Amino acid sequence: MRFLLWSVTVFLSIGMSQAQVVQSIQGQVEVQSDRWQPLVAQTPFERPIRALLGRADLKFSEGRFLLGSNSSAQPRNREVQLLSGQGYAEGSFTFYLGSTHVFVQGKARVDLTGNSPRISVLQGLARISSPGRGLFYVPEGKTYNLNTQALKDFIEDDAWYNNELLGPGNVKVAALKGAVEVQKDQLWQKLRVNSVLQLDDVIRTGKSSWAEFTFEDDTYFRLNENSKVRVLSIEKLSAGKRRVVLKLEQGTAWNVVQKGNGGYQFRTATLVAGVRGTVFRIDADDTIKVFEGTVTAGDENSSIPIQRNEQFTPAQGTRALNVDPLDAFNQSMDLLHSKPVTIDLDPLPVGSLQQLTLSGRTLPGSNLQFEEGKDILPIEVADDGSFQFTLELPDGPHLFTLRAQRAGREFTLTGEVVIEHKPPVQIQPLPEPPVVETPAAVQLQPAAPLEVQPEVVPLPAAPTPVPLFIELQPLGQKPMKQVVLAGRVLPGSALRYEEGERVVPLELQEDGRFQVPLPLADGLHTFTLRSTLQNSEFSLSQTVLVDQTPPEIRFLKARREGRWLLLEVSVQDATAVTLNVLGKDFGLDGATLRLPLSEQDAALQTLSLRLIDEAGNTTTRDVPVE
Numbered sequence: 001m002r003f004l005l006w007s008v009t010v011f012l013s014i015g016m017s018q019a020q021v022v023q024s025i026q027g028q029v030e031v032q033s034d035r036w037q038p039l040v041a042q043t044p045f046e047r048p049i050r051a052l053l054g055r056a057d058l059k060f061s062e063g064r065f066l067l068g069s070n071s072s073a074q075p076r077n078r079e080v081q082l083l084s085g086q087g088y089a090e091g092s093f094t095f096y097l098g099s100t101h102v103f104v105q106g107k108a109r110v111d112l113t114g115n116s117p118r119i120s121v122l123q124g125l126a127r128i129s130s131p132g133r134g135l136f137y138v139p140e141g142k143t144y145n146l147n148t149q150a151l152k153d154f155i156e157d158d159a160w161y162n163n164e165l166l167g168p169g170n171v172k173v174a175a176l177k178g179a180v181e182v183q184k185d186q187l188w189q190k191l192r193v194n195s196v197l198q199l200d201d202v203i204r205t206g207k208s209s210w211a212e213f214t215f216e217d218d219t220y221f222r223l224n225e226n227s228k229v230r231v232l233s234i235e236k237l238s239a240g241k242r243r244v245v246l247k248l249e250q251g252t253a254w255n256v257v258q259k260g261n262g263g264y265q266f267r268t269a270t271l272v273a274g275v276r277g278t279v280f281r282i283d284a285d286d287t288i289k290v291f292e293g294t295v296t297a298g299d300e301n302s303s304i305p306i307q308r309n310e311q312f313t314p315a316q317g318t319r320a321l322n323v324d325p326l327d328a329f330n331q332s333m334d335l336l337h338s339k340p341v342t343i344d345l346d347p348l349p350v351g352s353l354q355q356l357t358l359s360g361r362t363l364p365g366s367n368l369q370f371e372e373g374k375d376i377l378p379i380e381v382a383d384d385g386s387f388q389f390t391l392e393l394p395d396g397p398h399l400f401t402l403r404a405q406r407a408g409r410e411f412t413l414t415g416e417v418v419i420e421h422k423p424p425v426q427i428q429p430l431p432e433p434p435v436v437e438t439p440a441a442v443q444l445q446p447a448a449p450l451e452v453q454p455e456v457v458p459l460p461a462a463p464t465p466v467p468l469f470i471e472l473q474p475l476g477q478k479p480m481k482q483v484v485l486a487g488r489v490l491p492g493s494a495l496r497y498e499e500g501e502r503v504v505p506l507e508l509q510e511d512g513r514f515q516v517p518l519p520l521a522d523g524l525h526t527f528t529l530r531s532t533l534q535n536s537e538f539s540l541s542q543t544v545l546v547d548q549t550p551p552e553i554r555f556l557k558a559r560r561e562g563r564w565l566l567l568e569v570s571v572q573d574a575t576a577v578t579l580n581v582l583g584k585d586f587g588l589d590g591a592t593l594r595l596p597l598s599e600q601d602a603a604l605q606t607l608s609l610r611l612i613d614e615a616g617n618t619t620t621r622d623v624p625v626e
């Protein structure tokens with residue numbers, strides 16, 4: 001008991017000596033006075049604060065506390081108390097995690113999200129003092145659950161604190177069908193294609209309805225029928241990373257996540273599914289099915305990896321994957337996601353029309369609309385992609401555009417018709433003049449009726465749309481050193497590359513084939529290929545990540561420990577990096593690599609290693625073994 005009281009006293013004395021200042025702010029952070037108002041950097045931390053889409057870096061004499069997005073904190077006994085959300089502590093100081101008092105010496109992340117309040121020690125040690133529970137020590141590499149008091153290995157799947165916050169991430173509605181609504185400011189409204197999701201948005205789908213949402217790196221998720229999802233966080237981070245946290249409150253969500261761009265989490269009421277490049281389905285009843293890659297599913301007590309072709313439920317654990325009709329539907333929709341968008345319009349009648357009826361086919365799930373000037377009218381597309389649309393238009397010529405959009409790709413088709421509701425005027429023969437009697441013997445004969453035949457001038461035929469296409473060889477999902485566009489378009493058409501204000505005509509062969517290398521700078525590039533011919537146009541959008549910079553080694557140290565080789569490597573690169581050493585490949589996740597030494601390598605004095613990033617850039621280095 002003496003030890004317990006002495007330890008608590010030490011914690012308080014350390015905390016009372018700390019000076020707290022809001023060192024810096026990223027994004028939107030507010031402070032509470034008589035009302036919530038913007039927080040200013042370099043001010044004392046004396047009132048409750050909340051980070052919306054933002055972060056606040058609190059400076060202490062012996063360290064720092066970084067408050068994450070969608071989180072809140074307040075001062076308590078001259079220390080910081082995390083009230084909700086997440087934070088990151090670095091240094092040697094004390095703080096409160098809810099009502100729990102924590103002393104950290106090193107680096108730790110703290111989370112008050114969901115049903116699992118916890119502290120995870122990345123480096124060093126943490127001591128925890130909870131009311132009625134005494135002291136508990138959390139060593140490096142472990143996670144401690146404040147509710148269950150369970151201690152388990154720490155697995156990082158969302159290192160948000162390692163990257164700067166640049167702003168909100170870009171998530172758009174790529175395609176939808178049926179009744180899909182979004183709740184903003186407690187009001188439900190119809191969701192439309194190309195709408196951008198924002199923090200705290202809630203989306204719901206009705207019966208036989210679905211919606212597909214896409215990110216800048218072509219990661220996307222599909223909300224199936226009778227489902228509801230809440231947006232907890234969508235952040236754009238430095239180094240091309242992003243942070244996505246979604247909560248499934250009802251129904252089912254299908255996810256296709258690209259690799260190497262940061263954290264992606266889907267939560268239910270009790271589970272957290274963390275992924276880094278995979279195809280998986282998650283249900284609100286905590287069912288998880290993995291079709292590609294690996295998903296880490298965690299609750300209050302444990303976290304387990306779910307591998308490809310496995311499914312998990314809390315009641316049954318992990319077992320072999322069982323594909324049901326909903327899975328088959330989503331897989332068929334995935335095949336459509338990467339297909340080019342087209343419009344096959346049935347031929348229009350020649351001459352003037354009394355009403356306009358458009359029918360044909362487009363890619364299923366596309367957003368199709370009729371445009372004339374400023375008038376835009378949606379056209380319903382059936383499950384098989386067919387459509388039929390009748391429109392009453394005033395008399396006269398009408399130049400219109402059909403526009404189909406899906407998953408960032410677009411196809412347009414123009415046409416012209418003449419509407420004439422009144423039939424052509426028929427000129428009738430003149431009536432016979434009356435017979436006038438005269439006293440003279442002269443008899444007047446009635447004049448012959450004048451027959452006038454109306455001249456009907458045929459209207460020019462509407463231009464026939466040209467079915468254009470762009471067949472582009474897949475660029476893949478990995479970063480590239482150089483982008484080479486290759487494929488085929490309709491012979492005789494023109495093709496150009498568009499990115500922002502940059503427009504580059506592309507040279508075509510006589511048969512419509514092309515192969516053009518593009519000199520692009522490092523970074524993310526979203527571009528459009530546009531093919532035109534006469535009155536028709538076809539466009540295709542793609543996103544690629546260009547990386548021509550080899551991995552930069554920031555820290556490198558190798559030391560021998562018995563029959564083991566300990567290798568500490570810190571690397572900076574825009575993509576994931578693989579380390580090749582002693583003939584084996586290892587992924588770099590920031591931890592120290594512990595490699596067994598063979599008898600042949602026991603006397604190793606110098607270690608040769610090779611770093612390869614996802615684009616194929618390499619860095620080689622020799623390091624002495626201590």
